[in-house]
Amino acid sequence: MTGTADERGGGYGTGASGEGCPRAHGIPDPPAPEEAGDPYAGYAAAREGPAVRAVPAGAAGRVDHLVTGYAEARAALADPRLSKDTTTFFAGKDSRRRLHPAVSASMLATDPPRHTRLRRLVTGAFTTGAVRELRPYITRVTHGLLDGWPAGRTVDFVAGPAEPLPVIVVCELLGVPEADRPAVRRWSADLFAAGAPDAVDAASHAVADYMADLVAARRLAPGHSLLDRLIAARDAEGRLTEEELVSLAVLLLITGHETATHALGNALLALLRHPVELRRLRAHPEALPAALDELLRFDSAVGTATFRYALRDLTLGGTEIPAGSPVLVALGAANRDPARFPDPDLLDPARDASGHLAFGHGIHRCAGAPLAVAELEIALRAVLERHPGIRLAVPAGRLEWRRTRLVRGLVALPVRV
Numbered sequence: 543m544t545g546t547a548d549e550r551g552g553g554y555g556t557g558a559s560g561e562g563c564p565r566a567h568g569i570p571d572p573p574a575p576e577e578a579g580d581p582y583a584g585y586a587a588a589r590e591g592p593a594v595r596a597v598p599a600g601a602a603g604r605v606d607h608l609v610t611g612y613a614e615a616r617a618a619l620a621d622p623r624l625s626k627d628t629t630t631f632f633a634g635k636d637s638r639r640r641l642h643p644a645v646s647a648s649m650l651a652t653d654p655p656r657h658t659r660l661r662r663l664v665t666g667a668f669t670t671g672a673v674r675e676l677r678p679y680i681t682r683v684t685h686g687l688l689d690g691w692p693a694g695r696t697v698d699f700v701a702g703p704a705e706p707l708p709v710i711v712v713c714e715l716l717g718v719p720e721a722d723r724p725a726v727r728r729w730s731a732d733l734f735a736a737g738a739p740d741a742v743d744a745a746s747h748a749v750a751d752y753m754a755d756l757v758a759a760r761r762l763a764p765g766h767s768l769l770d771r772l773i774a775a776r777d778a779e780g781r782l783t784e785e786e787l788v789s790l791a792v793l794l795l796i797t798g799h800e801t802a803t804h805a806l807g808n809a810l811l812a813l814l815r816h817p818v819e820l821r822r823l824r825a826h827p828e829a830l831p832a833a834l835d836e837l838l839r840f841d842s843a844v845g846t847a848t849f850r851y852a853l854r855d856l857t858l859g860g861t862e863i864p865a866g867s868p869v870l871v872a873l874g875a876a877n878r879d880p881a882r883f884p885d886p887d888l889l890d891p892a893r894d895a896s897g898h899l900a901f902g903h904g905i906h907r908c909a910g911a912p913l914a915v916a917e918l919e920i921a922l923r924a925v926l927e928r929h930p931g932i933r934l935a936v937p938a939g940r941l942e943w944r945r946t947r948l949v950r951g952l953v954a955l956p957v958r959v
C-alpha cells in the first residue's frame with residue numbers, strides 16, 4: 543500500500559487519511575461524541591445544500607466531495623468513473639503508515655476486471671441456497687447465546703448475541719478454530735476502532751499473519767469450509783494469487799463482524815423505541831423479513847461507504863468534481879432522503895424500503911448481505927419470541943455510541959428481560 547500519510551488510508555478500500563491517519567478505513571474522522579448518538583440532524587442539515595458538495599478535509603488544502611442525496615448516492619456507488627483502486631491511485635507516494643497490504647489492498651479496494659475475478663470466487667458462499675443451509679446453525683448459536691440471559695435481570699444485547707453471533711458464524715463459514723475466535727474479535731475491533739494508527743496497523747498485520755498461517759495449516763489438513771474452497775481455487779485452478787487469497791479471507795473474516803453486530807443493536811434499539819411497531823411485529827412475526835429493510839434503512843450500521851476517487855474531471859448531481867478528488871457517500875444520509883423515503887425519520891416497517899443503501903450499491907454492494915439478513919432475522923425473532931416483555935433498561939439518551947470510523951453502533955444495549 544502506498545500513499546502519503548495525508549492521502550493514504552487504512553482499512554478496507556480506503557485511501558484517504560488525515561495527519562496520523564484519522565481517516566484510516568477511508569471514511570471521515572470519527573464523529574464528535576455528541577453527534578455519534580444522532581448523526582441524522584447533521585445529515586438533514588447537509589441535505590439542505592447541494593446533494594453533492596465539496597467539504598474541506600483534515601489535511602491542508604484537501605477537499606473531499608460528500609454525497610448526501612439518495613439518487614446521487616446510488617449513481618455515485620455505481621459510477622465507473624469513481625475508482626476504489628487505492629493502490630494505483632496512490633502509487634509512488636510515500637507513507638508513514640504500515641498497514642498490511644492484505645487489508646489495505648483488499649477486494650474492496652479494487653476495480654474491474656480484478657474485482658470481478660475476485661468477487662466471483664465468493665458470491666457462491668452467500669447465495670440464498672447457501673445461506674439457507676446455514677440457518678439451522680445460526681439459530682442454534684443464537685439460542686445458545688440467549689440461554690445465558692438470566693430472567694428478570696438487565697442484560698446487554700450487544701455483549702450477546704449481537705457481538706459474538708456474527709463472529710461465530712463467519713468463523714464457522716471460514717473454518718476458523720474456536721480457540722482463535724477471541725483473537726479474531728480483538729483484531730476486528732482494533733481495525734474499526736478510532737484508536738491510534740499504530741494499533742490499527744498492528745491489528746492488520748496480526749490478522750493477515752494469522753490468516754497466512756491458517757491457509758498453510760489447511761493445506762496440510764483440508765476441510766470443506768469456504769477457506770478450503772478458496773485455497774482450491776488458487777492451488778488447483780490458479781484463479782488468484784497467494785496474496786489475494788489471504789486478503790480475501792481476511793476481508794470476509796473482518797467485514798461481516800462489526801457491521802452485523804451494530805446492525806443488530808441498531809435494529810433492536812429502533813424497535814424498543816417504537817413500542818407500537820414492536821408490538822405489531824410480535825403479533826405478526828411473519829412480517830419481520832419485510833420489516834428488516836426498513837430497520838436497515840432507518841439506522842444504517844455503515845454510516846458512510848469507503849472512499850471512491852474521481853478518475854477524471856466529472857459532474858455528479860450537478861457538482862463538478864476534479865480528477866483525483868475523494869468522494870464519500872453518506873449511506874445514512876441517503877437512506878433518510880425525503881425525496882426517496884417520505885417521512886424518512888419515521889420508522890415504518892410497512893413501507894417498501896427495499897431500495898435502501900445500507901449494504902451499498904453497485905459492484906461493491908455487500909457480498910455478505912444475504913447472510914447478514916439471515917442473522918438479523920433469526921436473532922431478532924428469537925429475542926422477541928423468548929422475551930416478549932423486553933424493554934430498554936436505561937433512557938435511550940443515556941446510551942453510549944461507539945466512536946468508530948466506519949460503523950455506527952452502540953457500546954452496549956442494556957435491556958430488561
Ligand code: HEM
Nearest residue numbers: 649650797798801802805847848901902906908909910914
Ligand atoms: C448488516 C450487516 C452488514 C452491513 C450493513 C454491511 C455493509 C456493507 C457495505 C455498505 C459495503 C460496501 C462498502 C462500499 O461500497 O464502500 C459492504 C461490502 C462488503 N461486505 Fe458487508 N455488510 C454487512 C455484513 C457483511 C457480512 C456478514 C459479510 C460476510 C461475511 C460481508 C462482507 C462484505 C464484503 C466481502 C464486502 C466487499 C464487497 C466488494 O468489494 O465487492 N458484509 N458491506
